[in-house]
Amino acid sequence: MEYLVETKNITKRFGGLTAVNKVSFGVQAGEIVAVLGDNGAGKSTLIKMISGVHQPDGGQIFVQGKEVEIHSPMDALSMGIETIYQDLALAENMNVYSNIFLGREKTKKVLGLFNVMDSQYMFDESQGVLDKLNIQIPSLRNNVRTLSGGQRQAVAISRSIYWNAKFLIMDEPTAALGVAQQKLVLDLVKSLKDHGLGIIIISHQMHDVFAVADRIIVMRRGEKVGDLKKEGTNPDEVVNLIVGSESVV
């Protein structure tokens, strides 16, 4: 099956340091791939080349089989690649539907003169995407500040889905959450597979990785040192790869 997003020998250098060295990997539609590695192993740099934050110094990126150049996060967005950052990029002082439509507000004309926001439309559409993803939020008119960490994460994900994300990159999605909230988010991530999304998760939490990922990629010192199916591995093997006592490519 064709990869949704694929890299071939992708490389990034910062001065004399090679942060990512000739890494090739791919993610299929409906597949969740976890990227693991110690601090400074190059996971973030690898991901940022796909989300358009960094430009690679070598290698190629393919989206749906076609080679592309991603110059900026806006480029990535236009290709359906959305990144959900740890801080979620939500305006906590605003309500849920305003956040889902932030920067892309739906307006209508009144008296044929002024453009005003069509709040009802934004509310209905937001409710629609939350229902589709089976997300429960008390009221979309509540400010994001009143929501739990898991609900906020869900809002950020719904926003990406609403705006036609095909490929989601999630940076430590459960890092700041309690146990119950973690489960909520992980269940949501798993359900996204059924919507045909390809997902990359960066995580430190072995439990999360084994709970949701189909495949695990391990990075060490800028290189890919492991690309394992979840069924064929176990946490011990993965930890050994991370710290560098063995290599399975």
Place this chain on the structure above:
Amino acid sequence: MDLGRSWALIFLIVELVFFSLAAKGFLSLRVFQMVFFFGVTVFLLGVAELFVIITGGIDLSVGYIVGFASIISSRFVALFLQTGMSTLPALLLGIFLTLAIGLLPGLVSGLLIAKLRVPPFIATFSMLGITHGVSELLILNGAVNMPKLSTLFGNGYFLYWAPGPGLSLFVRPEIPRGGFILELIPNIVVVAFVVIGILSFMLKRTVFGQYTYAIGGNVDAAIRSGINVSRHTVKIYMLSSFLASLTGIIYVMMYVKGKGDAGASNLLDSIAAVVIGGASLYGGKGTVWRTILGALIIAILETGLRVMGIPTFDKYIIVGIILISAVLIDKIFPDKTYMDTKE
């Protein structure tokens, strides 16, 4: 309703009760209209400051832009009258030019803040100095008077009623000396509230308002959502500067002559109005009508003290104390929900 959010309203009621009992003649239509008449400056500057404060900034220049606009508008009008233009076109053209030039201080501080990352405090503080200096330079040879038409409008009412002539819009009917006349809603109050109504609508219902809240709430989120944050920031400071200029024009229509420090003492009032109205100096929070509530508290205080015959500088002391109290109440009863920024 918890105390943190409703204390301003309670304070307003206490204030009204106090002055009704303590100031003889406070409870009257005339004084009630005086509150709004003299409150216009604080209403407009408060709302100007509100937009800036919601984005997480501050504008210290509004007070001296009032003076600057009061002087250049009277200069322009006098100049046009000298060239033989008749009064109304000279007035309108002078006002239009003043409003256009009045955008400049905001444009400069906005660009400094948005493009060169100068802190709003410094950028607008510099504009305070510059507009003040330019105003004093322009007035070295004495201030010029505005034509009578302007003063009539500035001190006139929207609606008159007197036995005999009956109802009349804008134009004061001729009545015998000492005869009864009902004067309703000062013109400048009508102007101010039309402007304030539009601004409230903008903040609540338009994308412009939405971006203003977003920038104050989470500037990174705003940037990543594709909002042109620096352009919006420049617009916000220009809006503030525009409203201060409008206030200056209203000032000169009330008092005939422009004055460099016309609005200088209102900087404190305008920031106090916003904070009393529940906005956060950290940004992201605040509404127009709550700012008007804050401004009304200050306007009632000013008029109440005036009716009691207490010197106005006592007002500054009290406003200073209320401002500090407002900030402290906000700290003691934090509003965790920020529900009042949007419904």
